[in-house]
Amino acid sequence: EDKVVQSPLSLVVHEGDTVTLNCSYEVTNFRSLLWYKQEKKAPTFLFMLTSSGIEKKSGRLSSILDKKELFSILNITATQTGDSAIYLCAVTGNEKLTFGTGTRLTIIP
Amino acid sequence: NAGVTQTPKFRILKIGQSMTLQCTQDMNHNYMYWYRQDPGMGLKLIYYSVGAGITDKGEVPNGYNVSRSTTEDFPLRLELAAPSQTSVYFCASSYLQTGVTEAFFGQGTRLTVV
Numbered sequence: 707e708d709k710v711v712q713s714p715l716s717l718v719v720h721e722g723d724t725v726t727l728n729c730s731y732e733v734t735n736f737r738s739l740l741w742y743k744q745e746k747k748a749p750t751f752l753f754m755l756t757s758s759g760i761e762k763k764s765g766r767l768s769s770i771l772d773k774k775e776l777f778s779i780l781n782i783t784a785t786q787t788g789d790s791a792i793y794l795c796a797v798t799g800n801e802k803l804t805f806g807t808g809t810r811l812t813i814i815p
Numbered sequence: 816n817a818g819v820t821q822t823p824k825f826r827i828l829k830i831g832q833s834m835t836l837q838c839t840q841d842m843n844h845n846y847m848y849w850y851r852q853d854p855g856m857g858l859k860l861i862y863y864s865v866g867a868g869i870t871d872k873g874e875v876p877n878g879y880n881v882s883r884s885t886t887e888d889f890p891l892r893l894e895l896a897a898p899s900q901t902s903v904y905f906c907a908s909s910y911l912q913t914g915v916t917e918a919f920f921g922q923g924t925r926l927t928v929v
């Protein structure tokens with residue numbers, strides 16, 4: 707059975723700090739790993755990673771995938787209160803898109 | 816572009832009632848999914864479909880049914896609503912073949928069973 711594990715489950719930091727969110731996975735016939743941000747409604751897409759070692763970057767957010775060790779990290783630098791959200795990691799395998807439990811990130815002003 | 820459209824946005828059901836959550840996508844995606852999200856939790860897969868006429872169970876299928884008669888539509892049916900089905904439901908779609916797209920989500924349906 708496909709499995710996605712995220713850590714930490716919850717994280718509280720001060721504005722301006724840098725955070726690293728982790729995602730490890732076990733999946734049959736890996737195709738892609740996806741990161742989403744969820745505030746009050748539907749998840750919004752951040753990154754899709756398919757190849758090891760290639761960093762994806764968007765502003766203060768970046769992510770990288772290690773297909774040998776089966777994990778990915780999401781980095782957020784110079785955090786702002788608007789970064790407070792649940793960050794979800796998902797993996798596409800043979801057929802299914804499997805999500806982890808998410809990391810709830812809270813940024814204190 | 817409409818993307819993924821879910822209806823209704825909110826619904827209150829009494830125990831034992833039934834209802835259908837509608838999901839339509841206009842992106843010609845072959846894969847469609849139904850997830851439920853309980854408070855403070857991640858997304859749990861209920862059912863998914865890899866194409867018209869093909870559906871399969873996810874992690875938490877009990878109490879639900881689906882059908883996929885067309886590429887565009889993937890309704891989720893609750894036959895005998897129970898309080899444990901109180902949750903937020905998301906439909907999503909993606910394209911998987913030689914390439915893969917990210918999953919696009921509907922806006923969600925907040926269901927309360929009383």
